Amino acid sequence: MSQVSAIALFSGGLDSILACRVIMAQGIRVIALKFVTPFFDDHLLDREDAYQEEVRRKYGIEVRLVDLSEGYVQLVANPAHGYGKHFNPCIDCKIYMLGRARTMLPEYKASFLISGEVLGQRPMSQRMDTLRVIERESGCAGILLRPLCARRLPETDPERTGLVRRELLHAMSGRGRKEQIRLAAEFGIGEYPSPAGGCMLTDPNLGERIARYYQDRALMQAEGPRAADIRLLLVGRQFRLPGGHWFVLGRNEAENERIAVLAEPGDWLLTMRDRPGPTGLLRRGLADSPVDSGEERKLMELAGGLVARYGRKTGGRPLPAEVRIERNGEPCGLTAAPLPDDVFREWQL
Ligand code: SF4
Numbered sequence: 001m002s003q004v005s006a007i008a009l010f011s012g013g014l015d016s017i018l019a020c021r022v023i024m025a026q027g028i029r030v031i032a033l034k035f036v037t038p039f040f041d042d043h044l045l046d047r048e049d050a051y052q053e054e055v056r057r058k059y060g061i062e063v064r065l066v067d068l069s070e071g072y073v074q075l076v077a078n079p080a081h082g083y084g085k086h087f088n089p090c091i092d093c094k095i096y097m098l099g100r101a102r103t104m105l106p107e108y109k110a111s112f113l114i115s116g117e118v119l120g121q122r123p124m125s126q127r128m129d130t131l132r133v134i135e136r137e138s139g140c141a142g143i144l145l146r147p148l149c150a151r152r153l154p155e156t157d158p159e160r161t162g163l164v165r166r167e168l169l170h171a172m173s174g175r176g177r178k179e180q181i182r183l184a185a186e187f188g189i190g191e192y193p194s195p196a197g198g199c200m201l202t203d204p205n206l207g208e209r210i211a212r213y214y215q216d217r218a219l220m221q222a223e224g225p226r227a228a229d230i231r232l233l234l235v236g237r238q239f240r241l242p243g244g245h246w247f248v249l250g251r252n253e254a255e256n257e258r259i260a261v262l263a264e265p266g267d268w269l270l271t272m273r274d275r276p277g278p279t280g281l282l283r284r285g286l287a288d289s290p291v292d293s294g295e296e297r298k299l300m301e302l303a304g305g306l307v308a309r310y311g312r313k314t315g316g317r318p319l320p321a322e323v324r325i326e327r328n329g330e331p332c333g334l335t336a337a338p339l340p341d342d343v344f345r346e347w348q349l
Contacts (some may be wrong), residue, residue: 002109003027003028003029004027004111004163005027005028005029005030005031005108005109005110005111005115006023006029006031006110006111006114006158006291007030007031007032007033007059007075007104007105007108007111007112007113008023008030008031008032008098008100008108008115008116008239009032009033009035009094009097009098009101009111009113009114009115009116010022010032010033010034010061010063011034012179012193013116013192013193014114014116014180014184014192014193015116015117015118015121015148015180015246015256016116016245017059017061017116017184017192018099018115018116018148018149018180018183018184018187018189019114019115019116019145019146019147020032020059020061020090020116020184021060021105021187022147022168022169023114023145023164023178023187024060025146025168025187026165026168028163028164029062030061030298031062031063031064031108031110032055032060032061032062032063032064032065033063033064033066033101033104034051034063034066035063035065035066035067035068035097036067036068036069037067037068037069037071037072037073037197037227037230038073038199038201038230038232038234039072039076039200039201039210040136040199040201041198042067042069042231044065044080044270045065045067046084046158047254048065050066051063051065053244057230058189065183066100066104068096068097068100069227070225070226071096072093072096072225073225073226073227073230074091074212074224074225074297075092075200076214076225077088077089077224077225079092079093079189080092081095081133081220081260082251084202085124085202086201086202086203086204086207086208087201087208087210087211087307088202088207088208090122091130091133091134093136094115094134095133095134095138095294096137097140098113098115098134098139098144099109099138099139099140099142100134101113102138102139106144111143111158111163111295112143112144112145112156112157112158112163112164113140113143113144113145113146114144114146114147115146115147116146116147116148117131117145117148117149118146118148118149118172118173118174118180119149119152119153119172119173119174120174120175121173121174121175122171122311124284131146131153133210134171136272136321142156142157143156143157143158144156145158145159145164146186147168147169147170147172148169148170148172148180149171149172149173150166150169151166151169151171152171152172152173155217156237157242164279165196170183179333187240201233205285206234206321207282209233209238209284209321209349210230210233210234212349213225213229213230213233214259216240217231218244218284219240219244219246219284220286227263228264229283231262231280231329232246232248232259232262232283233258234260235248235250235255235262236248236249236250236258236259236278237249237251237278237304237310237348238254238348238349239344239347239349240301240342240349241282241302241303241347242298242346242347243295243299244345245282245283245284245299245303246282246283246284247281247282247283247303247306247347248281248283248327249278249279249281249306249310250279250280251278251280255278255279256278259279259280259281260279260281262281263281264283265281265328266282267281267282267283268281268282268325268326268327269301269322269325270282270303270307270323270325270326271281271282271307271309271326272307272311272321272322272323273321273322273323273324273333274307274321274322275311275312275321276307276311276312276313277307277310277312278311279311280303280306280307282299282303283302286337299324299336299339300332300336301334301337302339303325303334304321304325304334304336305332305336305337305338305339306344307321307323307336308320308321308323308336308337308338308339309338309339309344310343311338316341318338319338320336320337321335321336321338322333322334322335322336323335323336
């Protein structure tokens with residue numbers, strides 16, 4: 001008989017690690033799917049092999065990254081079950097991930113799904129009624145097994161059909177971590193991430209910034225939310241220049257590099273030529289308005305003025321700077337006077 005397989009929703013937190021291990025301990029192959037979006041964990045896409053190796057070495061788990069970006073940024077715009085404390089649409093997020101995981105069952109010849117949810121652990125998404133809604137709306141009723149609290153929930157298909165032994169599953173509930181820590185020790189897992197998680201939608205400041213993007217039709221434009229915009233939104237200082245133009249400035253070398261990588265055709269990329277300073281990126285430049293050289297010049301001066309303002313100061317004061325502006329691979333330059341703070345204060349997002 002071929003080995004039974006299951007797909008796990010894998011956040012990388014302790015609960016999801018344990019859920020995988022509890023099922024693997026019954027001789028079942030588990031393929032852990034780690035979903036990534038611009039709001040969480042998409043930096044892992046740059047180092048997928050290393051990440052897989054790390055998870056295998058630390059926890060003995062086989063993990064795959066799945067990029068949900070484009071569909072997910074649409075979901076965040078209008079989640080049917082609303083938002084949590086910040087801009088986190090946790091219930092719809094889980095429904096979406098489970099729905100995607102379900103479609104991947106045939107690819108991995110897997111019979112059922114598992115997740116590390118614990119009944120009553122989170123106020124919004126882990127209540128009994130919510131767990132039911134998530135199962136139903138994701139099309140996973142009966143095939144979603146939650147190994148950490150399964151014995152508090154109705155039997156699932158894999159338990160009923162004998163693929164999984166229910167008596168070896170757990171009955172955890174509530175917010176305490178004692179049971180999980182004990183189980184981790186039993187599996188010899190000593191090192192695991194803290195439960196805080198890395199979802200930017202739950203961060204008060206970033207959540208507010210993201211909410212503003214979704215509410216600002218001009219910033220988002222007719223095509224709707226885009227993953228490329230969200231990536232830019234989550235880096236550096238953000239400004240809305242007069243005329244509705246979106247401008248982003250790096251705060252350190254890493255952000256400057258990130259901004260340069262995120263530049264798209266049509267964006268302007270600004271750098272300082274004569275001394276260290278921030279990289280700037282202007283999106284929604286003049287693409288939608290008739291180009292007139294006066295308007296373009298003014299925009300260059302404003303954007304250049306912000307770059308000069310945040311460039312390295314001399315004697316405690318920002319000085320005029322030589323700024324290079326690259327538009328569609330065509331460079332030009334200007335000497336920009338630093339903008340006074342009271343001029344741009346209102347433009348900061
Ligand atoms: S915290 Fe973020 S990743 Fe986790 S369920 Fe909520 S929205 Fe999804």
